Amino acid sequence: MTIKTYRQALHDTLREEMLRDENVFLMGEEIGVFEGSYKITAGLLTEFGDKRVRDTPIAEEGFTGAAIGAAMLGLRPVVEIMTINFSLLALDQIVNHAAKIYGMFGGQAKVPLVIRTPGGGGQQLGATHSQNIELYYAFVPGMKVVAPSTPADAKALLLAAIRDDDPVLFLENLALYNTKGDVPDDDTPAEIGKAKITREGHDLTLIGYSRMAYVARNIAESLAESEGLDIEVIDLMSLRPLDRATLVESVKKTHAAVVLEDDWLTYGIGAEIAATISDGAFDYLDAPVRRVAMAEVPMPYSKNLESAAMPTNDDVVNAIFQTLEAVGRRLKKVGQSHD
Amino acid sequence: MIEIKMPRLSDTMEEGAVAAWHKKPGERVEVGDVLVEIETDKATMDYEAYEAGTLSEILVAEGDTVAIGTPIAMLDNGKDSPAPAPAPAPAPVEATPAPEPAASVSPAPSPAPSPAPAVAASSSRTVSRAVPENRGADGQFASPLVRRLAREHGLDLSGIRGSGPGGRIIRADLDSLVGAPAGPATPAPRHVARPVVATGPIVDARRASQEVPVTKARRVIARRLSESAQTIPHFYVTSVADAEVLTQMRADLNEQAVDKDLAKVSVNDLIVRAVALALREHPEVNASYLGDDSKVMQLHNRVNVGVAVASQHGLVVPVIVDADLKSVYEIGAETKSLAAQANGKGLSIEQMSGGTFTVSNLGMYGVEEFTAIINPPEGAILAVGATTREAVIVGDQIVPRHRMRMTLSADHRIIDGALAAQFLRTLTAFIEHPWRIVAAEA
Numbered sequence: 001m002t003i004k005t006y007r008q009a010l011h012d013t014l015r016e017e018m019l020r021d022e023n024v025f026l027m028g029e030e031i032g033v034f035e036g037s038y039k040i041t042a043g044l045l046t047e048f049g050d051k052r053v054r055d056t057p058i059a060e061e062g063f064t065g066a067a068i069g070a071a072m073l074g075l076r077p078v079v080e081i082m083t084i085n086f087s088l089l090a091l092d093q094i095v096n097h098a099a100k101i102y103g104m105f106g107g108q109a110k111v112p113l114v115i116r117t118p119g120g121g122g123q124q125l126g127a128t129h130s131q132n133i134e135l136y137y138a139f140v141p142g143m144k145v146v147a148p149s150t151p152a153d154a155k156a157l158l159l160a161a162i163r164d165d166d167p168v169l170f171l172e173n174l175a176l177y178n179t180k181g182d183v184p185d186d187d188t189p190a191e192i193g194k195a196k197i198t199r200e201g202h203d204l205t206l207i208g209y210s211r212m213a214y215v216a217r218n219i220a221e222s223l224a225e226s227e228g229l230d231i232e233v234i235d236l237m238s239l240r241p242l243d244r245a246t247l248v249e250s251v252k253k254t255h256a257a258v259v260l261e262d263d264w265l266t267y268g269i270g271a272e273i274a275a276t277i278s279d280g281a282f283d284y285l286d287a288p289v290r291r292v293a294m295a296e297v298p299m300p301y302s303k304n305l306e307s308a309a310m311p312t313n314d315d316v317v318n319a320i321f322q323t324l325e326a327v328g329r330r331l332k333k334v335g336q337s338h339d
Numbered sequence: 340m341i342e343i344k345m346p347r348l349s350d351t352m353e354e355g356a357v358a359a360w361h362k363k364p365g366e367r368v369e370v371g372d373v374l375v376e377i378e379t380d381k382a383t384m385d386y387e388a389y390e391a392g393t394l395s396e397i398l399v400a401e402g403d404t405v406a407i408g409t410p411i412a413m414l415d416n417g418k419d420s421p422a423p424a425p426a427p428a429p430a431p432v433e434a435t436p437a438p439e440p441a442a443s444v445s446p447a448p449s450p451a452p453s454p455a456p457a458v459a460a461s462s463s464r465t466v467s468r469a470v471p472e473n474r475g476a477d478g479q480f481a482s483p484l485v486r487r488l489a490r491e492h493g494l495d496l497s498g499i500r501g502s503g504p505g506g507r508i509i510r511a512d513l514d515s516l517v518g519a520p521a522g523p524a525t526p527a528p529r530h531v532a533r534p535v536v537a538t539g540p541i542v543d544a545r546r547a548s549q550e551v552p553v554t555k556a557r558r559v560i561a562r563r564l565s566e567s568a569q570t571i572p573h574f575y576v577t578s579v580a581d582a583e584v585l586t587q588m589r590a591d592l593n594e595q596a597v598d599k600d601l602a603k604v605s606v607n608d609l610i611v612r613a614v615a616l617a618l619r620e621h622p623e624v625n626a627s628y629l630g631d632d633s634k635v636m637q638l639h640n641r642v643n644v645g646v647a648v649a650s651q652h653g654l655v656v657p658v659i660v661d662a663d664l665k666s667v668y669e670i671g672a673e674t675k676s677l678a679a680q681a682n683g684k685g686l687s688i689e690q691m692s693g694g695t696f697t698v699s700n701l702g703m704y705g706v707e708e709f710t711a712i713i714n715p716p717e718g719a720i721l722a723v724g725a726t727t728r729e730a731v732i733v734g735d736q737i738v739p740r741h742r743m744r745m746t747l748s749a750d751h752r753i754i755d756g757a758l759a760a761q762f763l764r765t766l767t768a769f770i771e772h773p774w775r776i777v778a779a780e781a
Contacts, residue, residue, distance in 0.1 A: 255484050255510060283487040286510045287503070326504050327482075328511025 001184060007177040009151035010040045010116075013158045014078065016187060018048055021076060024162060025052040027063050028080030037082050038118065038177055064090035064115070068098050068167075072109040076162055081117040084171065085129050091136070098167040099142030110165045114158075118172040120211055120262065122310055127298035130306075132263035134210075137169045138239035144192055145239040147171040149213035151181040153237060156190035163189055171239075173211045193241035197250065201232035204323055205250045207273055208260035209236035212311075216260055219316050227331065231320070239269060247273060248280030255286040256327050258319045260311065265293035287326035290319045341390055343374065343412040345405050348386075348688070352379045356404040357411060361385075362394045368414060371480065375411070382688055383559050392416035481508035488513055493554030556653045567712050571628075572751040575710050578763040580770040582726045582741040585609060588773045601668070606743075607646070607700045608671035610723055613769035613776045614698055615642045615662035621762045625695045627716040628753045636753050645694035645714060646674055650681035656714055657686050658694040667777055702726060708744040719749040719759070721766075743770065 004012070017024045025048075030037055032045040032055040045053040056063040060081060067077035081087045087094065098111050121130035138145040144166050148154040154172070161168040198213065199220050208216040213235035220231040232250055236243070251257050257277055259270035270291035277289050295309040321331050345355050358376040362368055373385040374394070392414040399411040481489070481496055485508045489496050494516060501508035553561075585606070593603045618625040619642060627637040644662040648655050657677035659670055680686055696718070699711040702725040711722040724744040731740040745766065749759045769776050 282483045284484050286482040286484040326507075326509070328502060328509050 001182045003180055004151050004183045005177065006148075006151045006154050006172075006179050006181075007038065007040060009154045009183045010158060010172070011042060011044075012183075013155045014041065015044060015047070017078075017159065017162050018044070018052060020187075021162075022052075023074065024076045024078060025054065025070075026078050026080065027054045027056055027067055029056055029058055029063075029082050031055060031080050036080065038172075038174070040116070040172075041080065060086050060089035061093055064093040065097065067113055068093060068101070068111055071098075071111045071113040071167075072101065076112050076114075078114040078116060078162060081115055083125075083129060083174075084117045084119040084133055085131050087115065087117055087137075087169075088133070094137065094143070094167070094169070095140050099140045102166070103142060111167045112162075112165045113167040114161045114170055115168070116158075116170045116172060118174050118177075120174040120176075121294075121299050122306060123174055124301060124303055124306060126301045130299035132261075132294070134169065134171045134239060135263055135267075135269055138242075138269065140240075142166070143240060144168040145171065146190075146192055146237060147173075147210040147213075147239060148237065149173075149176065149208075149210055149217075149235050151179065151183045153190065153196070153235070155183050156188065157192070157237065159187055160189035160192050164192060168192070171210055175211050176214060179214065190237065193238045193243055195237050195243035195246040196235045197232060197246065198235045199231065199233040201230040202254055203230045203232075203256075203329070204320060205232045205234060205247070205254045205257040206260065206316075206320065207234045207236065207247065207257060209239065209269075210262070212260035212262055213237075215313065215316060219313060219320070223317070223320065229320075229324070236273075242272070242276070244276045244280060247276055251277050251281040252284045255284055256323050257285075257289045258316070258323055259289065259291045260316060261291065261293045262311065263294060264296050265291055266296060268293055287323050290323050292316050292319045340395070341392065341414040341416055342410040343388075343414055345399075345407050345409045345411050346377065346386055347407045348377060348379050348384050352407060352688075354404050354406045355379050357399050357401050358383050359401055360397060360412075364394055364396055366394050368392055368394050369480075378559075378562075379688065382691075383555055383562075388414070390414060390416050480506060482510065484510050485513060492516070493552050493556070495552060554652070556655075560654055563715070564712050567715050571713050571715065573710075573713060573748050574751045574756065574759070575746055575748055576756070576759045576763055577708060577744060577746040578767050580743050580745065580767040581731070582606075582743040582770060585743075585770055585773040586726060586741040588777075602671055602675075604667055604671055605674075606702060606726060607698070607723070608667050608674065609773060609776055610700065610721075610770070611644050611646060611659060611662055611670050611674070611698055612665070612667050613766055613773075614696065614721060615644055615665075616769060616776065616779050617762055617766040618642045618644075618696055619663050620765050621758065623758055624719055624749070624754060624762045626718040626753050627695070628718065628750055629716070639695040641693075641695065643693050643695045645691075645697035645717070646677070647697060647699035647711075647714075648678045648681050650678070652681070652685060655681045655686055655691060656694060656697055657681060657690050658692065660693060696720070698723065702743070708746055710746050711748050713748055713750055717750075718753055719747055719762075722746040722748065745770075 014026065026041060026044065031041040032050060032053045035042040035045070041053065064079060064081070067079045070077050081090065094115065098113055101109055101111050119132045119134060121132070123130065134145055134147065137143050144164065146157045146161060146168060148157045158170060161170050198217050201220065206216045206220055216233045220233045223229040223231060232254055234246060234250055259273045261268050261270045263269060268291070270293055274289040274291060277285070292311045292315050294311055297309055300306050300309055324331060348355065356378040358378040360375050361373045368374060368388045368391060370388055370391050372388045374388045375386050376383050377386050394412060395415040396413040397411070398413065399405050399409070405411065480501060482503065485496070488494070488510070494513070496508055499508050499512055500506070502512050503509035589604055589606060589609065595601070596603050622638050622640070625639045625642060627639070629636055641661060642663040643658050643660045645656040645658045648657060659665065659673055662670060665673070677686065677690060694714065694717055697714045697720040699720060700723040701709060702723055705725050707727070708724040709722050711720045713720050722745065726741050726743045728739050729742045730737050731742065733740070745763065747759050747763055
């Protein structure tokens, strides 16, 4: 085990996989000379040369398409799209090509492509640069979408994504890059499609992914200390495939659930989770499944408004308290700040 | 105004009886309220309201039976409800999608006192409707968990006051009832006036009579057995079969089974198969009397043998369909899995329907012989006792032999004494020559 940041874990894993397999190569805007907008690819151009670390023009559709072609012919491209917002320019390539080639052409070509891209708002980047639109890809059969929330999971899921023969959208998060944690030294990949119970509990199931899985853990710990609550936390890890069994089993035990998401509520990932729970654990629910999500507005630029639009810790705590009160727990401190 | 019709509660159901109305004319009905208990041929089920309104008229009285689709009550869902709703909850409007919350409203739960926005509940079966979060206190709302626990523990929720949002009954409200070790508190029974059996002055509380809720399953058993015993002229024919060879054969089969890792064969499996074969020879016993008004009776060409099972939830009779077409092993495996299911999540109506004859076996308890009550609309039931060793005169010798007593209870309206005797003779012959049970053509 080594303590690393999420950023460092990604960097080291990319480097290890490039050393392990010469078919692994990187493409993206500013990833070479500039070493990446978020410095994930620092030093890799110098070490591996410009054949394996390719700076591209500002043309997402073009370089994503080129990576799909390379993947079909046997290479294992890892594309960095600077933020998930820019992936919209490559939407047709991802949805209509990467996700469908294997199935449409009878399995003649696989597309072992990884698209690394960060989501997350809160950096005052405005409405078009602060979105959480991983749902668009999680919606599409043929895609895999993974979203680590810790440095260790970043490593394990990136290993799994690079070694997977299907196109994987690898969701990072701006707010997580500097978080630290223990990272195993061996290279055991995660199993894509498995959620992780990151905290066991009996009072309620709190579900999140990416930044919200991190938030969920922290809030569960803090409520354990301040209120003596015993909250079970699930990190989805993978949005497609979705590990429905783990969710259902947990709610069968706790009888209540709150789902956290950084994206918008309507039609969001939380809706899919809530439906999964209602389907699989209906007879075990003692209260409706609650969702906490962003306000249904384009993200404002103004700092105050941006903070108000994003789901806050208070929103999460309120949802937890309201759910627990609905199942008969009497709690005092609704609305108190846990920031 | 909505017509409430007799629902189809199982695939085989053709008519249903109104067992009990839970609402009176003029009473307010909310979505999800239990409106009426409907009794099918095998079970009594709650029928919940799909629409809110006022019950304006009851068309079918308790105890009456009508065909599926027959209107049984009228529900007034008019917009001019007598008591105006306190909140601006949208009045339920048929076939109109529920209003969406404005896009600009923050959907994250807020600590504000207003309830979460009503969400459209729609399914392919019912029209979309708005479901207000707040309900009247008499609305029987219970969380799905509570409903399941009530089903499993046979609790009547009507006497329980919900402490959840909008009066919803939540798990915490059942704490004193479910899993409480010495809790004498049972929910207030629905019918207040009931006979109480006095067992004398109570000196020691532990020796006082306890009140245990009558589960729905128990109520069905009670009703059906009374009906059978009171309306069917039962008569009984008992016969003793020599089970020496059968006992030997079964021991032999099971010795092989251990070697070959096959399932063991029980005496009951052999009897079920023997009964099925005997019924094939005597289709008049595999018959149903359809009532005094019917000009015909039914002779069944399928042989579906019910097996009485003492499950944790009481007596149930799962049916081995086409038992005459199944091997002893198949019958054994099916019986085992049905019994396991009966003890677990319970059997479906389908699994208890369609029987044409029932076998009730108390042999495993050492019962020598007994009589059983016919399971209508079947024509007869066989009560099987234990296989015991007895002193039997063979020739001029007294020898120990395995013997088994069987008593047929028959519906005398359609089965005469001679027919019952012939059937038992055929069955006895199968038991005494058991290889025929195994070897008979399927």
